[in-house]
Amino acid sequence: MSPSHTARRVTASSPRSRPSGAPGIGRGFRIEGSSLQAASTYLGITEADLRTKLQSGQTLAQVAAATAGKSRDGLIQALVTDENAKIDQAQKDGRVTADQATQLKTNVTARVTALVDGTMPVGPGFGFPGGPRGR
Secondary structure (H helix, E strand, O other), X not given: OOOOOOOOEEEOOOOOOOOOOOOOEOOOXXXXXXXXXXXXXXXXXXXXXXXXXXXXXXXXXXXXXXXOOOOHHHHHHHHHHHHHHHHHHHHHOOOXXXXXXXXXXXXXXXXXXXXXXXXXXXXXXXXXXXXXXXX
16 A cells, blocks of 8 residues: 555454464554555645655654644644544444454554654554554
């Protein structure tokens, strides 16, 4: 999937059926997609501009701090809200159970914070571990 791909693909698999090294948390539940759009929307810049800033070595926190009227904490909240909304929609659509949704929401804030602060790798999919395109 491309970094600008906004659709989410939610899968649930047992630990035995999940390929070794596959992204996911807990028992193999995962959500894939891109949060680049949510970040760029909050920051008021295009996805292309945000991608360029990230590729030049800036963290999302640095981009937020350099953007008038925006903050690291505001960006974290926007991304957490986006992630939780995607999980809620997946549950509503019947792609995950309530228990799976709860598991997926576990530590969303910590994962998003690590992503924003640049303490976890941002690969081609720009995502979270156990979340969108993360490992």
